[in-house]
Amino acid sequence: MDFARRIQRVCRMFAGHRIDAMLISSLRNIYYLSSFSGSTAQVVLTRDVPLFLTDFRYYERFAEEVHPGYELVPFYQESLGAKLRELSRKHGFKRLGVEAEHVSVAQLEEMRENAGIEIVPLKGVVENLRAVKDAEEVAAIRKAVRLNEEVFLELLKLVKPEVTEADLAAEYEYRIRKRGAEAASFPPLIAFGMNSSKPHAAVSRQQMMPAMPLTFDLGVSLNGYCSDMTRTVFYGGVSQGWEEIFNIVREAKDAASESARPGVSCQEVDRVARSIIEGKGYDVYRVDSEERKYFGHGLGHGVGLEVHEAPRLNARSTDTLKKGMVVTIEPGIYLPGQGGIRLEDMYLVEEQGLSNLNTLSTDIIVVP
Amino acid sequence: MDFARRIQRVCRMFAGHRIDAMLISSLRNIYYLSSFSGSTAQVVLTRDVPLFLTDFRYYERFAEEVHPGYELVPFYQESLGAKLRELSRKHGFKRLGVEAEHVSVAQLEEMRENAGIEIVPLKGVVENLRAVKDAEEVAAIRKAVRLNEEVFLELLKLVKPEVTEADLAAEYEYRIRKRGAEAASFPPLIAFGMNSSKPHAAVSRQQMMPAMPLTFDLGVSLNGYCSDMTRTVFYGGVSQGWEEIFNIVREAKDAASESARPGVSCQEVDRVARSIIEGKGYDVYRVDSEERKYFGHGLGHGVGLEVHEAPRLNARSTDTLKKGMVVTIEPGIYLPGQGGIRLEDMYLVEEQGLSNLNTLSTDIIVVP
Numbered sequence: 001m002d003f004a005r006r007i008q009r010v011c012r013m014f015a016g017h018r019i020d021a022m023l024i025s026s027l028r029n030i031y032y033l034s035s036f037s038g039s040t041a042q043v044v045l046t047r048d049v050p051l052f053l054t055d056f057r058y059y060e061r062f063a064e065e066v067h068p069g070y071e072l073v074p075f076y077q078e079s080l081g082a083k084l085r086e087l088s089r090k091h092g093f094k095r096l097g098v099e100a101e102h103v104s105v106a107q108l109e110e111m112r113e114n115a116g117i118e119i120v121p122l123k124g125v126v127e128n129l130r131a132v133k134d135a136e137e138v139a140a141i142r143k144a145v146r147l148n149e150e151v152f153l154e155l156l157k158l159v160k161p162e163v164t165e166a167d168l169a170a171e172y173e174y175r176i177r178k179r180g181a182e183a184a185s186f187p188p189l190i191a192f193g194m195n196s197s198k199p200h201a202a203v204s205r206q207q208m209m210p211a212m213p214l215t216f217d218l219g220v221s222l223n224g225y226c227s228d229m230t231r232t233v234f235y236g237g238v239s240q241g242w243e244e245i246f247n248i249v250r251e252a253k254d255a256a257s258e259s260a261r262p263g264v265s266c267q268e269v270d271r272v273a274r275s276i277i278e279g280k281g282y283d284v285y286r287v288d289s290e291e292r293k294y295f296g297h298g299l300g301h302g303v304g305l306e307v308h309e310a311p312r313l314n315a316r317s318t319d320t321l322k323k324g325m326v327v328t329i330e331p332g333i334y335l336p337g338q339g340g341i342r343l344e345d346m347y348l349v350e351e352q353g354l355s356n357l358n359t360l361s362t363d364i365i366v367v368p
Numbered sequence: 369m370d371f372a373r374r375i376q377r378v379c380r381m382f383a384g385h386r387i388d389a390m391l392i393s394s395l396r397n398i399y400y401l402s403s404f405s406g407s408t409a410q411v412v413l414t415r416d417v418p419l420f421l422t423d424f425r426y427y428e429r430f431a432e433e434v435h436p437g438y439e440l441v442p443f444y445q446e447s448l449g450a451k452l453r454e455l456s457r458k459h460g461f462k463r464l465g466v467e468a469e470h471v472s473v474a475q476l477e478e479m480r481e482n483a484g485i486e487i488v489p490l491k492g493v494v495e496n497l498r499a500v501k502d503a504e505e506v507a508a509i510r511k512a513v514r515l516n517e518e519v520f521l522e523l524l525k526l527v528k529p530e531v532t533e534a535d536l537a538a539e540y541e542y543r544i545r546k547r548g549a550e551a552a553s554f555p556p557l558i559a560f561g562m563n564s565s566k567p568h569a570a571v572s573r574q575q576m577m578p579a580m581p582l583t584f585d586l587g588v589s590l591n592g593y594c595s596d597m598t599r600t601v602f603y604g605g606v607s608q609g610w611e612e613i614f615n616i617v618r619e620a621k622d623a624a625s626e627s628a629r630p631g632v633s634c635q636e637v638d639r640v641a642r643s644i645i646e647g648k649g650y651d652v653y654r655v656d657s658e659e660r661k662y663f664g665h666g667l668g669h670g671v672g673l674e675v676h677e678a679p680r681l682n683a684r685s686t687d688t689l690k691k692g693m694v695v696t697i698e699p700g701i702y703l704p705g706q707g708g709i710r711l712e713d714m715y716l717v718e719e720q721g722l723s724n725l726n727t728l729s730t731d732i733i734v735v736p
Binding site: 037038 | 405406407424426428429433442444445446466469470471472473474476477489491535537538539542545546550555565566569655661664666682683704
């Protein structure tokens with residue numbers, strides 16, 4: 001990855017934001033700019049040299065994995081404000097940009113008290129760069145997608161009457177690690193039967209129920225890059241009712257992905273899927289006096305170093321698709337107390353439209 | 369767990385902070401106050417009723433696991449500030465406390481723009497309650513400690529010439545889940561040979577090296593509560609040099625734990641361990657012109673719903689031990705490029721002093 005170029009792209013924005021240095025606090029953004037994979041660091045990009053603040057525990061990892069352009073600044077259990085004061089004098093900066101989404105109110109207060117320079121909260125500086133992936137990043141994401149698919153296919157072979165959601169989650173975590181993933185990109189969502197009506201069900205000791213949906217929403221982090229895929233399959237058969245709902249969800253997914261290309265608003269892509277689902281009668285139902293939606297969540301999101309990142313595909317999004325973005329499309333229909341269907345693939349936004357990064361079909365699967 | 373009492377304890381602080389409602393944003397604090405284990409929620413404690421803001425994906429989980437005193441407030445992709453304005457009118461609050469450590473600068477700005485009420489950042493409100501554990505919490509922590517120890521003993525049996533750090537990490541994650549843990553409380557630190565010189569080494573494909581230290585720093589999250597234990601063992605034999613260092617670390621750990629009791633400052637406990645290690649000559653060394661410490665990290669930290677929480681045991685801590693706190697004591701000596709030794713147990717602060725929650729000895733272990 002070309003870290004020097006990424007650092008440069010941030011520094012080129014200094015003038016526009018009227019700053020002369022930028023503090024990066026998000027560990028994902030630090031990874032993007034340096035390749036550091038540890039859990040404690042701060043980066044200060046200055047006009048002359050990028051500075052890497054970390055502690056004792058990570059000095060050796062700094063030497064091994066951080067982009068060599070950085071200068072190590074030992075920093076442990078000290079005031080960040082006081083350290084910034086010292087660095088501002090040494091490197092001659094006076095207006096420091098900070099990440100408004102990643103600096104807490106308490107941290108900002110401490111910096112303003114002790115740094116003796118102007119602190120300028122800015123939004124999405126690195127995230128906006130990250131939303132558009134380069135070829136190396138897309139290649140890394142493809143590997144994460146493949147690994148996830150391979151392990152999903154293995155899980156299907158393990159579906160048996162006595163197996164529980166928690167058993168499959170443990171198998172999933174084990175198998176992705178044995179294949180080289182750092183971790184799951186989110187806690188595996190494996191929902192049998194009625195549990196599948198909850199888009200984010202907790203993994204339980206629930207066992208299989210015949211002819212009911214089993215939802216697998218799975219993703220890995222491999223070399224920092226994430227994957228995210230959902231398949232709903234059926235155990236021991238599929239009823240006509242569920243098959244109909246499955247086909248509506250698939251139709252919504254396909255229509256949304258075909259409608260998307262650079263320049264199209266993320267809101268519009270969400271609308272395409274939603275209008276198909278609502279048009280088939282899966283709009284709203286009532287619980288007591290309150291209206292709830294059968295498809296109550298957004299259509300999708302960007303994926304990269306984080307499993308949820310820019311852009312957002314939902315009814316309130318103000319994002320627009322750009323070439324090089326990687327997004328999920330994941331419509332669903334959930335019948336409370338009965339079960340639910342969701343299908344999700346990851347797509348690369350290319351000049352002509354979306355290209356599917358997943359390789360598995362969305363045909364109905366009945367296990368075993 | 370007595371959620372009603374915990375909520376009450378927060379509400380009783382309203383007058384002292386001159387607020388009439390409190391927004392809780394930290395998911396760990398929300399779990400502490402409600403038992404909710406999902407990934408998206410906000411809680412607003414008001415004088416009349418505690419409000420639980422979450423979205424579609426979690427309505428069923430709200431009904432299943434959240435303390436029944438809460439009222440559900442559907443909230444999805446909206447402005448938090450606008451929602452607070454609406455709630456402030458309905459429930460009659462005008463000065464809302466927020467968690468300064470868990471609200472970002474961007475979130476505070478959005479609330480101040482749209483809520484139309486006064487927003488008061490406060491520090492450590494729920495964390496200070498959480499630092500002192502009740503009997504049920506200690507029982508939950510003991511279970512997490514035991515599960516961790518059992519799986520650690522299993523891992524020792526798997527140490528073989530061809531096994532890698534990553535293999536053992538995958539085995540660890542699998543086995544803790546099969547025994548009911550939600551997840552590891554932090555990514556397992558398993559460091560063979562020279563890697564053990566890095567207190568937070570990345571798990572690698574490194575294989576065994578004879579007569580070198582193997583460090584296992586492991587913890588689980590079980591029913592929300594964490595454990596954290598470190599053992600350094602030796603593969604195929606132990607040299608006299610490493611045995612000496614091992615014994616110094618053990619002496620430092622024992623002396624620190626014996627010095628601790630309610631009312632003793634956390635700084636003092638850190639000093640006891642540090643002075644033993646430094647007194648044996650493991651004070652500082654030089655890399656180029658820069659001084660570095662052989663024991664460069666703090667002595668320990670509180671453990672509960674988070675694996676690192678209040679209090680902090682280090683040279684800059686201003687915390688004091690209280691009855692009911694649960695803390696780690698984990699001194700180490702690290703020889704750069706050679707290896708390192710660390711030992712860590714978890715302790716409950718009782719009237720008379722610390723009681724060790726771990727049950728495994730700290731005698732030298734040679735595997736296989």
